[in-house]
Amino acid sequence: MAREPNEDTDAFITEVCWHYFVNEMTQAEIARMLDVTRLRINQAIQRAKVEGLVKIQIESPFLPRIDLQESLKEALGIERAVVCPVNPDGYDYHRPVGAALAAFITERLSVSPWRSFGVSWGLTLDSAIRKLPRGSFPDLEVISILGGTAQGSSFNSFGIASGFAGVLGAHYSVLTAPIYLSEGIDRDLFLSQYALKEHFEKFEKLDAVLLTCSNVSQKSFLVEHGLPKEITPEGLVEAGAIGDVLGHFLDKDGNSVSVDVDQRTIGMPLEQVFAVPEKIMAAAGAHKVGIIKAACRKGLVDTLVTDDMTGRLLLEQAESDIAFID
Amino acid sequence: MAREPNEDTDAFITEVCWHYFVNEMTQAEIARMLDVTRLRINQAIQRAKVEGLVKIQIESPFLPRIDLQESLKEALGIERAVVCPVNPDGYDYHRPVGAALAAFITERLSVSPWRSFGVSWGLTLDSAIRKLPRGSFPDLEVISILGGTAQGSSFNSFGIASGFAGVLGAHYSVLTAPIYLSEGIDRDLFLSQYALKEHFEKFEKLDAVLLTCSNVSQKSFLVEHGLPKEITPEGLVEAGAIGDVLGHFLDKDGNSVSVDVDQRTIGMPLEQVFAVPEKIMAAAGAHKVGIIKAACRKGLVDTLVTDDMTGRLLLEQAESDIAFID
DNA sequence: TAGGTTAACTTACATATGTATTTTGATTTT
DNA sequence: AAAATCAAAATACATATGTAAGTTAACCTA
Structure with a gap:
């Protein structure tokens, strides 16, 4: 081995960004000035x-x-819809939707003082954390409402709950x-177990929950990496599943397709979410x-x-409730 | 006259910015998509x-x-110094210092709940408003502590106080x-006068003031455009003035050089600032x-x-207390 | 309807940015 | 001490951005 990689310090990056974004210098100017x-x-x-x-x-x-937001409220029977513009080519929804969620949370927190809110996990929430402006809510507690997987911090509730708490200046x-x-x-x-019992009791007093969902396909991280091997996507689809919310697989009416799976899921029960x-x-x-x-039909969603x-798509295919396996 | 200028709507600009900053599309892509x-x-x-x-x-x-911040605290005998990086060429201090002030205010507000704070006016405060993230402080009141000039909203306390209150969701x-x-x-x-009396009483209970200052030269907006014609910069310099704080002209020890001017100034008296x-x-x-x-020597500055x-410069010329006329 | 006026479009181009490739040189290994 | 290794610098270049022309066409006026 030869030299160590030159890990730039936070202070260096901060200074560079200040020059670039605030002073609107060009990258070349900054490089010349700082002699790099x-x-x-x-x-x-x-x-x-x-x-x-x-x-x-x-x-x-x-x-x-x-x-669009008004139409969606109407069509889905929910209280509020937040729709952000997205780039149709090179379609990546995690970032824009995460950013929109971050903006929405900021707005809600400034208006109604949540004492605690629950979070599941996934790339969209991970993205929201990155976009959330730093805040100070010392009386707020972020509660993870779903067990995690072994892989990567975006896919277990530790990284997500601690991430939200970090930027919001809250507990978790x-x-x-x-x-x-x-x-x-x-x-x-x-x-x-004592620790879990205490944690589960917190679910009863949540002011809000941040939910995500996915379908039954390779696009779902849960389906691809999180399912025990006894549970197969094919079996779930046969049972009528079109996707999951909080690890529970639901059919097109939002009813669980497998008591067996539900029994094994460690997380907030859907009955409590209501x-x-x-x-x-x-x-x-x-x-x-x-x-x-x-999920909307079943009443799991306000916003x-x-x-x-x-x-x-939600508006157009008002009648197509197909499970996508692609 | 011919066609009206096509004033872009806020919604249009918002959407463009979302695509550009969040979705990271190029300007050409956005133009193609929105057909402009x-x-x-x-x-x-x-x-x-x-x-x-x-x-x-x-x-x-x-x-x-x-x-640098530590050295300044020491040298000036103040509680805190906030130093931001600046571009030495094309030197414009309003924007970066405004941005730094905005960041500082955000931080302070998240920690200590000011009930009210006073503002003077000037380009630096104007710039700070633009950089300040939107907040919600319904119990906060922004108080202007200095009369204004006839010119431009940056140079009268109405634009500044209402601007701060606007972004902070506060009263003013x-x-x-x-x-x-x-x-x-x-x-x-x-x-x-009744209205003024009531306003002046608020000065007594301020939790903070945002002060600015300038020297006695053409660079000072106050000197160039705000002085009554009976008061000349030359006269002020002769009397020992090196600049002003809240419309009061001070010598190098921070003492007022003209009771006459002070008598005519409509704003918060310096004695009250202490x-x-x-x-x-x-x-x-x-x-x-x-x-x-x-100003620091006199005790008008904590931060x-x-x-x-x-x-x-403040550190280097620790001994040069010259009034600059350039 | 002809002519003037001007916003918006088109074109052009200099500069800035992002990225890939090559070169350099400090450090370690043999 | 020579060779090997690899991070950082240098170079090169395709694309994106900002701005300043000239051009077009919508609209008003007379």
């Missing part, structure tokens, strides 16, 4: 963007799509458990149209945060 | 930046300059009076070094927000 190569300036700015060190806020970001409480119990372990016995005052679902993508509609493409 | 020319996209983005519709926040913006109270009384009008009689718990001065530029030091260039 332009490449390092360029990379510093890119890293700052990715890691959320610079946050770009747009005032009233969902002003434009009012028509995580669910240190897998999303699905291994076969043979008794659910009630498992949940009777009782939460604000049920916010962030979800987008053509493959999620079916499960989004099912839907999505993009215009998905919004339009 | 690239020029209009380009202009929309520029307008959004200037008008503060997009706000770029940098996490912990004054992390880098800790050494303005001082509807000129900065200097005309000769012959009795100050006490003038201030006894009593405010947080005295924040935002000021930068080589020409302000003298007056900044004088100084400035840039690295001015910071370094």
Whole structure:
């Protein structure tokens, strides 16, 4: 081995970003001034963007799509829809929907003082954390409401709950458990552990939940990596499943297709979700149209945060409730 | 006359910015998608930046300059110094110092709940408003502490106080009076007007003030456009003035050089400023070094927000208290 | 309807940005 | 000490951005 990679410090990146975004200097100018190569300036700015060190806020970001939002409220029977514009080519919905969710949360928190809210996990929530402006809510607690997988911090509730709490200056409480119990372990016995019991009691007093969902296909991280091997996507589809919410697989009417799976799921039960005052679902993508509609129909959603493409699909195929396997 | 200029709507600009900053599309892509020319996209983005519709926040913006901040605290005998990096060429301190002030205010508001704070006026405060992220502080009141001039909204307390209140979601109270009384009008009689009396009483309970300052030269808006014609810059310099704070001209020790001028100034008296718990001065530029030091020496400043260039000058010329006329 | 006026479009181009490739040189290994 | 290794610098270049022309066409006026 030779030299160590030159890890740029936070202070360096901060200074570069200040010159670039506030003083509006060019990258070349900054490089000359700080006596480094332009490449390092360029990379510093890119890293700052990715890691959320610079946050770009747009005032009233969902002003434009009012028509679509109104139609969606009507069609899905929900209280509120937030629709953000998305790039139809190179379609990546995580970032824009995450940004819209972040803006929505900021707005809600400034108006109604949540004491606690629940979070599941997934890339959309991960993206929301990066876009959320730093705040100070010392009386707020972020509660993870779903067990995690072994892989990557976006896919377990620890990374998400602690991430939200970090930027919001709040406390957090995580669910240190897998999303699905291994076969043979008794659910009630498992949940009777002191730490878990205390955590589950917090579900009863949540002011809001941030929900996500997915369909039954390779596009679903849960289906691809999170299911115990005894549970197969084919079996779930046969049973009528079109997607999942909080690890529970639902049919097109939002009813669970497998008591067996439900019994093994470590997380907030759907019955309890109904009782939460604000049920916010962030979800987008053509493959999620079916499960989004099912969740809305069942009453699991007050506010839907999505993009215009998905919004339009939700309206168009008002009658197609097909499970997508692609 | 021919066609009307096509004033882009807020919704249009918002959508363009969303595509550009969140979805990271190129301006050409956005133009193609929305079927307008690239020029209009380009202009929309520029307008959004200037008008503060997009706000770029940098996490912990004054992390880098800790050494300089510590030295300044020591040298000036103040509680806190906030130093932001600045572009030495094409030197414009209003924007970066305004941005730093905005970040500082955001931070302070999230920690200590001010009930009210006072504002003077000037380009630096105007710039701070543009950089300040929208907030909701319904119990906060922004109080203008200085009369205004007839010209431009940045130079009267109405634009500044209402601007701060607007972005912070706060109330405001303005001082509807000129900065200097005309000769012959009795100050006490003038201030006894009901509306003014009520306003002046609020000065006693301020949690913080945002102060600015300037020197005695053409660079000072106050000197160039705000002085009654009986008061000349030459006369003020002869009397020992090196600059002004809240319309009061001070010598190098921070003492007023003209009881006459003070008698005509409509604004918060300096004696009252001393009593405010947080005295924040935002000021930068080589020409302000003298007056900044004088104000600090006199005890008018707890927190100084400035840039690295001015910071370094403040340290270097620890002994030069010259009034700059250039 | 002809002519003047001007916003918006078109074109052009200089500069800035993002990225890939090659070169350099410090450090470690043999 | 020579060779190997690899991060950082240098170089090169395709694309994006900002701005300044000239051109077109909508609209008003007379």
